[in-house]
Amino acid sequence: MSTILEIKNLNLGFNLSDGFRQAVWDVSFSLERGETLAIVGESGCGKTVSTMSILQLLPETAKIQSGEICFDGENLLNLSQKQMQKIRGKRIALIPQDPMTSLNPLYTIGNQLLEVIELHQGLKGKEAFDVALNALEKVKIPDAKEKMSAYPHEFSGGMKQRVIIAMALACHAEVIIADEPTTALDVTVQAQIMEILREIKKQENLSVILITHDLGIVAQNADKVAVMYAGRIVEYAPVKELFKNPKHPYTKALLNVILDINTEKVETIDGQPPSIENNISGCPFHPRCAQCMEICVKKNPPKRTIDGSVVCCHLYD
Numbered sequence: 001m002s003t004i005l006e007i008k009n010l011n012l013g014f015n016l017s018d019g020f021r022q023a024v025w026d027v028s029f030s031l032e033r034g035e036t037l038a039i040v041g042e043s044g045c046g047k048t049v050s051t052m053s054i055l056q057l058l059p060e061t062a063k064i065q066s067g068e069i070c071f072d073g074e075n076l077l078n079l080s081q082k083q084m085q086k087i088r089g090k091r092i093a094l095i096p097q098d099p100m101t102s103l104n105p106l107y108t109i110g111n112q113l114l115e116v117i118e119l120h121q122g123l124k125g126k127e128a129f130d131v132a133l134n135a136l137e138k139v140k141i142p143d144a145k146e147k148m149s150a151y152p153h154e155f156s157g158g159m160k161q162r163v164i165i166a167m168a169l170a171c172h173a174e175v176i177i178a179d180e181p182t183t184a185l186d187v188t189v190q191a192q193i194m195e196i197l198r199e200i201k202k203q204e205n206l207s208v209i210l211i212t213h214d215l216g217i218v219a220q221n222a223d224k225v226a227v228m229y230a231g232r233i234v235e236y237a238p239v240k241e242l243f244k245n246p247k248h249p250y251t252k253a254l255l256n257v258i259l260d261i262n263t264e265k266v267e268t269i270d271g272q273p274p275s276i277e278n279n280i281s282g283c284p285f286h287p288r289c290a291q292c293m294e295i296c297v298k299k300n301p302p303k304r305t306i307d308g309s310v311v312c313c314h315l316y317d
Ligand SMILES: Nc1ncnc2c1ncn2[C@@H]1O[C@H](COP(=O)(O)OP(=O)(O)OP(=O)(O)O)[C@@H](O)[C@H]1O
Pocket: 014, 023, 041, 042, 043, 044, 045, 046, 047, 048, 049, 050, 059, 061, 275, 276
């Protein structure tokens, strides 16, 4: 296997009205060709900003303090906006939670597909049309030829998401970043979209970063998992190892968030993750951790490698 993308020691934050606040701390992960990396963690833990830094689609107030984002051997942070445009949407594609953030309501599906094919592949006329049609057929849009002249509002949420995936396919994207791609969809449609993603990933040997809250989706789709908490990766492990032998108390707690069908009670993790505005000493998870020790309050745990997993927890000192 060869590495297509590697994030090394990424630190980034935001300029807020009362000063700079760090949101992502020393985040490192890598993605091999043909592999799916899932990123999980509660809301606000830094999944989106970490991955948007790859595409350099961060808010104006964001600042990358340090780190490297190596894509196919090149540090993307050294590229100009113009060079980045050749990568964004072409070699690295984004599937957002809401497909309408990527589709223009004023143009037909066909026009939008043809536009990206022309822009990124330099194809025109019938050649471009055939590529577009082929991509729509690969994502199993029924009557694809007729659908080329439909507008986004004529499509359901699931069908719109298929169009976004078709755009990535038509451009021969090598990496797909899917940020909660099925959260807005009902369960059956969710399953269909995930199946299409799995299929095209296999066919095209794509590498996928999959951000999700759904551990069932993780188990079915991921090769490895990064568990994020308070802007840090607290556990980074092959998917089987993570489910069989979770190491960080936060990972264990996440795996325990399940609905008890008998009592209809949801087992949750007590408390809230810290916000970036609050400075927290020691391990950021310590206020919620059932296994908190004295050292956890004082010192942030370093990264350690155990049984092929990377874990940040004093239990393994
Ligand atoms: N534009 C912004 N200005 C200031 N802080 C921000 C901004 N965008 C994100 N943040 C902060 O950065 C942190 C990480 O946010 P991020 O959106 O990456 O979380 P997430 O893990 O994707 O959450 P969710 O599951 O809700 O999508 C949060 O604390 C958030 O408040």
